[in-house]
Amino acid sequence: MGKGIFLGGGVEPIRAADIRAWREAVILLRDRGVGGFRQHRNHLLWLDTAVQCDAAMHRSACCCGERARWGSLTWKGQFWNRGVGMRVWAIGLLVMALASPAGAQDLSWAYPPAVTPPPVDPATPLRVAGSAAQFTVGDIDNYFKAMDWFPSEHPPMPEVPLAVGRPPELRACAVCHLPNGAGHPESSNLAGQSVAYITRQMAAFAHDERASARTKLMTATAKAADEHDVAVAAAYFAALPPVNVSRVEEASMVPRTVVGAGAMRFVDPAGGTEPLGQRIIVVPMDGAAAAARDMHAGFISYVPPGSVAKGAAIAAGKGTDDPLACATCHGAGLRGSEIAPILRGQHPVYVFRQLNDMKTGKRSGGQTALMAAVLAGLDTESMIALAAYVGSLQP
Numbered sequence: 001m002g003k004g005i006f007l008g009g010g011v012e013p014i015r016a017a018d019i020r021a022w023r024e025a026v027i028l029l030r031d032r033g034v035g036g037f038r039q040h041r042n043h044l045l046w047l048d049t050a051v052q053c054d055a056a057m058h059r060s061a062c063c064c065g066e067r068a069r070w071g072s073l074t075w076k077g078q079f080w081n082r083g084v085g086m087r088v089w090a091i092g093l094l095v096m097a098l099a100s101p102a103g104a105q106d107l108s109w110a111y112p113p114a115v116t117p118p119p120v121d122p123a124t125p126l127r128v129a130g131s132a133a134q135f136t137v138g139d140i141d142n143y144f145k146a147m148d149w150f151p152s153e154h155p156p157m158p159e160v161p162l163a164v165g166r167p168p169e170l171r172a173c174a175v176c177h178l179p180n181g182a183g184h185p186e187s188s189n190l191a192g193q194s195v196a197y198i199t200r201q202m203a204a205f206a207h208d209e210r211a212s213a214r215t216k217l218m219t220a221t222a223k224a225a226d227e228h229d230v231a232v233a234a235a236y237f238a239a240l241p242p243v244n245v246s247r248v249e250e251a252s253m254v255p256r257t258v259v260g261a262g263a264m265r266f267v268d269p270a271g272g273t274e275p276l277g278q279r280i281i282v283v284p285m286d287g288a289a290a291a292a293r294d295m296h297a298g299f300i301s302y303v304p305p306g307s308v309a310k311g312a313a314i315a316a317g318k319g320t321d322d323p324l325a326c327a328t329c330h331g332a333g334l335r336g337s338e339i340a341p342i343l344r345g346q347h348p349v350y351v352f353r354q355l356n357d358m359k360t361g362k363r364s365g366g367q368t369a370l371m372a373a374v375l376a377g378l379d380t381e382s383m384i385a386l387a388a389y390v391g392s393l394q395p
């Protein structure tokens with residue numbers, strides 16, 4: 001069998017274009033002369049060097065052990081050419097990867113299940129503050145009609161794929177990501193993300209490389225999008241000014257919540273509080289406005305006391321020379337770079353989900369290999385802290 005680099009425990013070949021993109025990112029880092037980079041070269045240069053992985057590297061715990069723990073990369077030439085013993089060993093490590101400590105904890109707070117709301121007459125009219133537009137309750141669940149409450153506050157939205165999409169599967173992007181790109185904590189904030197990043201993620205969804213609890217409709221939408229649709233959507237979101245609609249609040253006690261329509265959490269009308277523990281609990285500042293997909297609606301993200309400062313310290317790493325400091329790849333101020341997306345002002349619970357999904361292998365593909373060395377050092381608490389910190393940053 002020929003040599004090759006395989007993803008997800010050797011089941012899915014990486015496309016040639018991905019390997020090129022990874023190489024470019026690694027070369028870019030090297031050209032910038034990031035100090036201390038060599039110290040982590042087995043991680044960061046892994047893809048670059050995989051085809052030359054020599055005997056010394058095979059024996060190194062860092063090369064084999066770490067990689068297996070991330071569960072993201074397998075060098076086919078290494079695992080398959082060495083006989084049954086090696087295969088059994090490889091499978092053992094992959095099983096360990098699946099049973100990672102993050103997966104063993106109860107993280108259901110980050111992945112609330114979709115709930116079917118009690119029926120309301122779909123013709124019931126809806127209004128939101130400050131808008132002359134009128135929509136109905138039925139429009140909330142219509143994936144082919146974005147509720148554009150403030151059309152003068154964003155650039156003209158192309159009908160396909162932004163405002164109305166194309167039935168049966170190309171849902172209108174602005175229904176979930178909203179006309180200003182801010183999205184909801186259940187989806188994601190796309191405002192100002194680069195064309196390259198958005199394009200890459202659409203491909204990742206279409207190739208089932210982001211297969212987490214919240215990706216079903218996004219995946220179906222991405223599969224239905226052609227190259228032109230992706231280009232139009234990416235250009236639209238990339239041109240929007242970055243926005244942060246979350247207010248991060250540190251608290252040990254938080255309002256009791258119920259999960260409602262669209263898997264969104266609302267303050268429990270029955271009242272009461274409960275301990276937050278190690279969770280991020282998000283509630284809309286105005287539940288009715290958020291449910292009506294009002295792009296002005298803000299959210300409060302409750303995070304454990306001390307998380308923002310703890311997250312800032314982890315993000316900074318060991319200083320500007322640390323290749324694992326978030327800004328190395330995500331750019332100064334975490335405003336995004338040619339390599340990696342904007343983190344500043346993203347919904348904290350979304351950020352947590354992505355870190356956890358990448359760590360557990362539910363999100364792979366794209367350039368997630370560059371995150372492997374970062375994730376190897378993060379436990380659930382650290383990921384919560386990082387999510388709190390980046391979510392607290394204003395554009």
Ligand code: HEC
Pocket residue numbers: 143161162171172173174175176177186187188189190197198199201202210212214215217218221225229230233234341353
């Ligand atoms: C039904 C709701 C829905 C619609 C419609 C929708 N998305 Fe999404 N989108 C989501 C959700 C939910 C996620 C987050 C998935 C996850 O947790 O990984 C997401 C994530 C994304 C991401 C990844 C963001 C990141 O930071 O990595 C991109 C890019 C994206 N969507 C683009 C689009 C485009 C373009 C369209 C229109 C063609 C679209 N979406 C339509 C729900 C939707």
Ligand code: HEC
Pocket residue numbers: 044200204314315323324325326327328329330339340341342343351352354355365366367368370371374386
């Ligand atoms: C070596 C480069 C590198 C470093 C260092 C790095 N990242 Fe990333 N990160 C990336 C790349 C590349 C992606 C995009 C992956 C893809 O293509 O899907 C990414 C994606 C992410 C995402 C998903 C964002 C989204 O919109 O879905 C999060 C969250 C994230 N990184 C957090 C962090 C944090 C927090 C740190 C610091 C503790 C960090 N990263 C350090 C390269 C890096």
